Amino acid sequence: MTHRNAQSSDSADRAQPVLVLNAGSSSLKYQVVVPETGERQAGGTIERIGEQGSDVADHSAALEQMTDDLRSDGVDLHSASLRAVGHRVVHGGPDFSEPVVIDDAVLDRVRELSALAPLHNPAAVIGIEAARERFDVPHVAVFDTAFFSSLPPEASTYAVPRDLARRHSIRRYGFHGTSHQWVSHAAAELVGRPIGELRQVILHLGNGCSASAVRGGVAVDTSMGLTPLQGLVMGTRSGDVDPGLHAYLGREAGLSLDEVDTLLNKKSGVLGLSGVNDFRELEQRLSGGDVEARLAFDVAVHRLKHYVGAYLAILGGIDVLVFTAGIGENSIALRAAVTEGLEDLGIVIDRARNGARSKQARVISPDGSRVVVAVVPTNEELAIARQTAELVG
Ligand code: AMP
Numbered sequence: 001m002t003h004r005n006a007q008s009s010d011s012a013d014r015a016q017p018v019l020v021l022n023a024g025s026s027s028l029k030y031q032v033v034v035p036e037t038g039e040r041q042a043g044g045t046i047e048r049i050g051e052q053g054s055d056v057a058d059h060s061a062a063l064e065q066m067t068d069d070l071r072s073d074g075v076d077l078h079s080a081s082l083r084a085v086g087h088r089v090v091h092g093g094p095d096f097s098e099p100v101v102i103d104d105a106v107l108d109r110v111r112e113l114s115a116l117a118p119l120h121n122p123a124a125v126i127g128i129e130a131a132r133e134r135f136d137v138p139h140v141a142v143f144d145t146a147f148f149s150s151l152p153p154e155a156s157t158y159a160v161p162r163d164l165a166r167r168h169s170i171r172r173y174g175f176h177g178t179s180h181q182w183v184s185h186a187a188a189e190l191v192g193r194p195i196g197e198l199r200q201v202i203l204h205l206g207n208g209c210s211a212s213a214v215r216g217g218v219a220v221d222t223s224m225g226l227t228p229l230q231g232l233v234m235g236t237r238s239g240d241v242d243p244g245l246h247a248y249l250g251r252e253a254g255l256s257l258d259e260v261d262t263l264l265n266k267k268s269g270v271l272g273l274s275g276v277n278d279f280r281e282l283e284q285r286l287s288g289g290d291v292e293a294r295l296a297f298d299v300a301v302h303r304l305k306h307y308v309g310a311y312l313a314i315l316g317g318i319d320v321l322v323f324t325a326g327i328g329e330n331s332i333a334l335r336a337a338v339t340e341g342l343e344d345l346g347i348v349i350d351r352a353r354n355g356a357r358s359k360q361a362r363v364i365s366p367d368g369s370r371v372v373v374a375v376v377p378t379n380e381e382l383a384i385a386r387q388t389a390e391l392v393g
Contacts (some may be wrong), residue, residue: 016083017041017075018385019135023087023127025119026051028062031381032075035389038382042073059130067134077135084138085131086388088178088380089124090228091117092143094169099146099387102128102139110141116169116226119265140388147181148174148212148219155221155314172230174222176204179324180212181219182383186376187322188217190361199315201308204378205334206325207235207277211304213311221314223307229265232307233300235277238268240303270296279327279334286333301337308338312345321347321371324378330357335364339373346370 015034022029031043046062046069048054056062067077087102093113100106107128114121124141132139148156156172158165165171180202187202188195195217202212209232213221223231223239233239241264249255255263271277273296274285285293312318322328323335332355339349346369353364358375365373 016081018083018388019077019085019131020381020384020388021085021087021127021131023059023123025049025123028059028066028127030066031385032070032077033382033385035382035385038379040381042070042075043381044069059126060133063130063134082135082137084140084388084392085135086140086142086384087124087128087131088144088384089128089141090120090144090175091173092141092145092149093173094171096141096143097146097149099140099142099391101391102132102141106141116173138392140391142178142384142387144175144177145173147177148172148222150218150220151222152220158226170226172222172225174210174212174219175224175228176208176210176325177219178380178383178387179204179378180210180214180222182380183322183324183376183378184212184214184217186361187320187374190363190374190376191320191372193319198320199318200320200322201311201315201318202322202324203304203308203328203338204325205232205304205323205328205331208237209234209239209325209327211307211311213314215315221311231303233296233303234269235279236266236269236271238264238272270300273299279331283331283333297334297337301334304338305342308342308347309345317346318371321373323373323375329375329377335373335375347373349373 017032017034020031020033026047026049028046028049032041034041046056046065049056049062050058056065070077089110091113093116095109107125110121111125128139151172151174158170158172160170183202184200185195187200188198197216200214202214204210208228211223211232212219229237231239246257246260249260269277270282274282274292276282276285282293282296286297308321327334335349335354339347348366348369349364350366359377361374361376363372363374365371
């Protein structure tokens with residue numbers, strides 16, 4: 001972008017990229033991003049870290065491979081004088097409501113929060129440790145839960161005994177917060193109104209799915225809870241089930257609690273209902289008349305309507321309904337199905353607008369609609385890069 005042509009030392013500083021890291025237990029996603037311009041200099045994913053037969057023994061080795069890969073893409077992280085590293089951290093627990101510069105105490109706390117996110121936080125800790133050793137720049141943790149720390153008590157509190165909840169930090173935390181926050185701002189920009197006066201419902205529909213209710217840029221409800229298992233039907237996660245299901249499966253199917261947890265996280269959702277978890281594949285089966293695929297689609301849509309309706313009531317009406325992430329940005333059929341029959345609530349889409357393919361933020365409701373329905377691409381990496389740059393100055 002044209003910003004980069006300016007040659008003053010100040011603008012040269014500002015062109016320094018941020019490295020954004022998202023460490024999973026056996027994967028490392030990375031992007032090198034210039035926060036001001038949004039320029040993505042390079043990026044990639046390293047998979048099968050630490051697995052048998054893999055060349056990449058651990059996250060340290062993965063960072064080494066990343067550095068080599070980047071160099072062959074023409075990005076030398078050392079000479080490019082990296083500004084900072086931004087780490088995506090899934091769970092910030094009750095402690096972190098904003099991004100923080102990582103020091104030993106922060107790292108210890110993220111590690112302690114592993115009880116709340118056993119699938120995610122331990123991997124983030126390993127990624128942060130390896131990256132701090134390799135890159136002598138400020139490291140920032142950006143938490144997936146942070147945007148939802150604003151939930152009012154009536155939305156974040158589960159109706160379980162107070163002392164137990166306090167002892168074990170049990171509450172609704174919400175996830176995908178970086179995306180919901182980014183998208184709520186981008187949608188306000190798209191409709192050309194100050195975010196402060198908008199009531200928005202945001203549907204982040206990717207491999208993981210979540211809905212949020214946002215009033216004036218502040219999150220007031222969200223569908224994920226203590227863990228990212230609650231709420232919408234997802235690729236492999238059940239979303240909402242009767243909490244009694246756990247005990248029932250224990251008694252009737254002889255499953256342990258861990259087995260139920262795995263069942264609901266990894267073998268349920270669209271996969272459990274149809275045998276495939278990729279939404280594109282589900283849509284292919286739908287067009288072939290597959291009845292299981294049809295039921296999976298219908299259950300997912302029913303649940304989405306359930307949340308849209310709930311958030312309409314929570315917000316007392318809405319101005320903007322936004323679809324984002326892989327499915328939300330791309331599935332014409334799903335957007336059509338979720339909005340069908342909601343005319344009396346002011347929610348209508350224009351068939352041709354919904355059917356047009358684009359990578360840009362766009363309105364898909366007819367001009368003059370009571371509720372603006374929009375498709376807004378999410379960009380969690382750029383959001384993390386910007387929050388990181390803001391914090392380190
Ligand atoms: P994400 O987690 O945001 O990367 O989203 C991944 C999900 O988006 C997967 O279920 C994909 O099948 C789905 N997806 C990606 N592209 C399309 C598309 N063109 N049509 C329908 N679903 C899509």
